[in-house]
Amino acid sequence: MKKQLLVTDFLDRARTYYGDYEAIVGTNGERFTYSEFGERVDRFSAALQSRGIGKADRVAVLDPNTHYHLEAAFGSMQSGAIHVPLNYRLTPDDYEYLLSDSGSEVVYADYQYASKIEAVRDDVPTEVFVTNDPAAVDGEWIGFEEFIDDVDADDYERPEMSEDDIITINYTSGTTGDPKGVCRTHRTESLHAQLVTIHHHISDDDVYLWTLPMFHVNGWGHIYAITGRGAKHVCTRGVDAEQVFDAITEEDVSFFCCAPTVLSILREYAEENDPAYTGANPIRVTAAGSAAPSATIRYTETEFGWEFTQLYGATETGPLIATSDARRLIPDEGGLRFSLKQRQGVAPLGTDLCVVDEDGNEVPRDDTTIGEVVVRGNQVMEEYWNKPEETDEALNDRREGWYHTGDLAVVNEDGMIAIKDRKKDIIISGGENISSVELEDTLFDHDAIGDVAVIPAPSEKWGETPKAFVVPANGDVENPGVTAEELTEYTRDRLAGYKVIREFEFVEDIPKTATGKIQKYELRKREWDDEDQMVGQG
Structure with a gap:
């Protein structure tokens, strides 16, 4: 027997078995059972259909992690419309591009961000504009409650x-x-959410804290997985360390996901304020977006007492490609535990994961030979929206029918991969390949460093040389608590000679995406502005 895999199944199941149980804790203090949540979702669907919005029409959602986002997402999808979540940290010009590229006919925007849509209202194909607080927004907007x-x-x-x-x-x-629209089907979303449920050990008594943006590939599939298991969503309006620790104790949070930078923010707050680290439930945390420094993992497990899991993926893959959820391969204690947990790990169920050379052949499991990570599985995207050439390149470059990540990795004897760099971020100095990730991880162990990004900088002698942009732990760029010379010696003691970092710049912050990924291209662009080309073409 074959049953269609539909994302509507997740909320249907929750309503069937957990209708009277609490589903959502809103950012405004409102609480909804799954029956109440489902009824609001039905009304959002009805409101769309009353305005002629139906199957395959696009409905954009611009919202931090509130209950409105969940209602608009499920309301769109169960009406057959295509859900288009938008990054809430962009500019009006970005939204003009995204709404036009997707052809979104409806947009729901949180009151805090609706003005950015209003600024380009006349330049987008959107006809229906909904917000959760029309009194706070200029222009003609329909209130969410009025809408439903x-x-x-x-x-x-x-x-x-x-x-x-x-x-x-x-x-x-x-x-x-420009961003590319990753098209995902009912099938890819459903199977990915099942993988997330398995490898994150999600159960119906979990209390999930939304520190991860819901817009980011549908919150890594957690809008489905948490709902389908009948667990509880605790919503937020972004990451505020004090509010995170308050929610953990007040709501007895058991699970959350984030970028490694969030764990650093929580650590800094904890060291200054000494909050309670758990409520009634033990906590699991998964980090992704970049490799968490081993020092961060160690602190998370030994000081906070939270079980840490590394996740690796991409928007194109739902995102799950690999996970350190491999307990038999990782010792229970000791330094090796944290270095192995830092690795991106092994493929989830039903997923083929390979690291391949230029000819598409698998590299040996020697933890030394670098190749590109390629993956195939039911969670991989269908295509890029209206971009057939980019789709073909992404899925058929070195191996036909595999998604090519652009990430460079090695594989150990157990098959656990470790990302060494992006193709464009590898530093080629004097003909030697240097991993910027390795250099960053080395620097992260220094007490004076709060955040760091390493890129290739131009060198007359070597072509490229590593340069580190450092955010001081004390926040003082003028008096960072360490000199560039001292940091050079620090790396000399810990790295091969050709990897030593001789150039440092102390900065107030490092450019990042809303999901915590460092935008190294911004730093590279500044360093290479006066050069004809980069050695590594990054």
Whole structure:
């Protein structure tokens, strides 16, 4: 028997078995059971259909992690429309591009960000504008409550849907060039959410804290997984360390996901304020977006007492490609535990993961030979929206039918991969390849460093040389607590001679995407502005 895999199944299951149980804790203090949540979702679907929005039409959502985002997402999808979540840290010009590229006919925007949409209102194809607080927004916007109160839940009719229908378009974070719309089907979303449920050990009594943006590939699939298991969502309006620790104790949080930078923020706050680290439940935390420094992992497990898991992925893959959820391969204690947990890990169920050379052949499991990470599985995207050439390159470059990540990695004897760099971030100095990730991890162990990014800088002698942009731990760029010379000696004691960092710049912050990925291209562009080309063409 074959049953269609549909994202509507997740909320349907929660309503069937957990209707009377708390589903959502809103940022405004409101609380909803799964029955109440489901009824609001039905009314959002009915409101769309009353305005002629139906199957394959695009509905954009611009919202921090509130209950409105969840309602608009499920309301769009169960009406057959395509859910288009938007990064809430962009500019009006960015939104003009995203709304136009996706052809979104409806946009729901949180009151805090709606003005950015209003600024380009006349330049986008969107016709229906909804916000959760119209009084706080200039222009003609429909209030969310008014939008769903004008209809009855019974007015909504679910259309026939196929598991191969595109149901969401997730835009890449745009670390280089314009974002691309990643098309994901009911099938890819459903199977990915099941993988997340398995490898994150999600259960119906979990309390999930939304520190990870819901817009980021649908919150790594957690809008589905948490809902489908009948667990509880605790919403936020971004990451505030004090509020995170308060939520952990007040709501007995058991699980959350984030970028490694969030763990650093929580550590800094904890060291100054000494909050309680857990409520009634033990805590699991998963980090991704970049490799967490081993020092951060060590602190998270030994000081906070939280179980740490590394996740590796991309928007194009849902994002799960690999995970350090491999307990039999990682010792229970000791330094090796943290270095292995720092690795991106092993492929999840139903996923083929390889590290390949230029000819598409697998590299040996010697933990030394570098190759590109390629992956195939049910969670991989269908295509890029309206970009057939980019789709073909991403899925058929070195190996036909595999998604090519552009990440360079090694593989140990157990098959655990470790990312060494992006193709464009590898430093080629005097003909030697140097991993910027390795250099960053080395520097992170220094007490005076709060954050760091290493890029290739021009060198007359070597072509390229490593340069580190350092955010001082004390926040004082003028008096960072360490000199460039001292940091050079620090790296000399810990790295091969050709990897020693001789150039440092102390900065107040490092450019990052909303999901915590360092935008190294911004730093590279500044360093290489006066050069004809980069050695590594990054």
